[in-house]
Amino acid sequence: MSSPGIPLPLKTEHSAKDRLYWNFFNMIPFLIGSIAIARDSLKWVAVYIGIALFFFLVIEFRFACTHCLYYIRSKGCVKCMMLSGVPKIFKARPGPHSPFEKAVTVLGALPMFLFPIYWLVRDPLLLVAYIVSWTLFFLTARRYECVRCLNFECPMNRVPADVKKEFEKGDNLSGSFEISGKGILESCSGRCASLRVKHEFKDFLYWNFVTLVILFSAGLAIGISSTGWLLAYIFIIIFHFNILEQRFFCTHCPYYVEGGKRLRCMMNWGWPRHFKPIPYPPGKFDLVITTLGFIIMIFFPLPYLLKIPSLLGAYFVSIVLFLLTIWRSECPRCIYFCCPFNRVPVEVRKEYEGEN
Structure with a gap:
C-alpha cells in the first residue's frame, strides 16, 4: 500500500472544474486590491486591471507559457487551468527557459503584485487579506497541482525526476487525473496507490x-x-x-x-x-x-x-x-x-x- 510520499498521477488535461476553481482562487487577491484602489479612484483600478492583463496575456504568455507542455499540446486556443480559451498568439518554444525569459517574467510579475500596495496600506485588514490570499493560492498550487503538472520547466514544478523520465518515455503515468476519481483508477501501481493512508x-x-x-x-x-x-x-x-x-x-x-x-x-x-x-x-x-x-x-x-x-x-x-x-x-x-x-x-x- 502507498505512503503519503507517492505522487498522484500526472494531469494531462484540465477539466472545466479545474479552470473554475483556480480562476476563482486567483480572482480573490485581485478583487481585494481593486476594492482598496476603488476607494480612491476608479481610473487607477482600470490601470491595475490593464497591468494584470498585460502580464498574463503578454509577458507570462510569451516568456513562460510558451515552454509549457499544456501550451505546446494545445491547438488554436490554450487549454490549461488558468488561461483556457486564450488564442495561442506566440510560437511554442519546447525546452528550458533562458535566463532572460526568467528575468522578464519575474520583473513583469512584480508590478502586478506591488501596484495595489500603496492603497492597501491605508487599510490593514485589506492588506492582510491580500497577503493571505496570495499565500493560500501559492501554497495550494504547490501542494496539489505542482506535484502532477506537466510543465516540467516551471521553477515551481515538484514532479519527481524519475516520474518525469517515465512520462517522457510514454509510460502509463501520463494517464489523466480527473477530480471525479478517475485518476485514482489509472494510477501507475494499482487503483489504491493515490489514497492517502497517513497524514504528515x-x-x-x-x-x-x-x-x-x-x-x-x-x-x-x-x-x-x-x-x-x-x-x-x-x-x-x-x-x-x-x-x-x-x-x-x-x-x-x-x-x-x-x-x-x-x-x-x-x-x-x-x-x-x-x-x-x-x-x-x-x-x-x-x-x-x-x-x-x-x-x-x-x-x-x-x-x-x-x-x-x-x-x-x-x-x-x-x-x-x-x-x-x-x-x-x-x-x-x-x-x-x-x-x-x-x-x-x-x-x-x-x-x-x-x-x-
Whole structure:
C-alpha cells in the first residue's frame, strides 16, 4: 500500500472544474486590491486591471507559457487551468527557459503584485487579506497541482525526476487525473496507490493555516465588540474540535488510531486522544451531533460579522475555499470511507479494504 510520499498521477488535461476553481482562487487577491484602489479612484483600478492583463496575456504568455507542455499540446486556443480559451498568439518554444525569459517574467510579475500596495496600506485588514490570499493560492498550487503538472520547466514544478523520465518515455503515468476519481483508477501501481493512508505534519500545517483564516476573521469581528463573547467563541471552537467532533465523528475514522495517545491527522495533529476508537461507521445520531456543532460554530459570529462587511466577506470566501479545496483534493483520496463527504470510488474502497 502507498505512503503519503507517492505522487498522484500526472494531469494531462484540465477539466472545466479545474479552470473554475483556480480562476476563482486567483480572482480573490485581485478583487481585494481593486476594492482598496476603488476607494480612491476608479481610473487607477482600470490601470491595475490593464497591468494584470498585460502580464498574463503578454509577458507570462510569451516568456513562460510558451515552454509549457499544456501550451505546446494545445491547438488554436490554450487549454490549461488558468488561461483556457486564450488564442495561442506566440510560437511554442519546447525546452528550458533562458535566463532572460526568467528575468522578464519575474520583473513583469512584480508590478502586478506591488501596484495595489500603496492603497492597501491605508487599510490593514485589506492588506492582510491580500497577503493571505496570495499565500493560500501559492501554497495550494504547490501542494496539489505542482506535484502532477506537466510543465516540467516551471521553477515551481515538484514532479519527481524519475516520474518525469517515465512520462517522457510514454509510460502509463501520463494517464489523466480527473477530480471525479478517475485518476485514482489509472494510477501507475494499482487503483489504491493515490489514497492517502497517513497524514504528515506538513498536512496539519497547511490545513490549520486555512482554518485559522476562517477563525481569525470571525474572532476579530467578535473581539472588536466584546472580549467576553470572544472568549465564549474560543471555548466553543475548542469544545467542538477537541470533545464533540472527536467523540462523535473522529472515533470512527481510520486516521484516529494513528499516533498512539496523540492524534496524527491533518486537522488535529498532537491533540490528546480522549476516546476509544469505534470500529464501525458513525450512526445518524453521531452525524446529527457533529453537524449541530458545526452549525453553531459557523453561525455564532454572524451578528458581529454583519457589522464589518470586509470581515464578513473574508469569512464566507475562506469557508468556500476551504470546502472546495478539501472536496476536490482530499476527499477523493481519504480512507475515512464512512464520511458522508468521501469521494473515493466504491470499487477502490473495496480493493483497499480487501488489502487491509
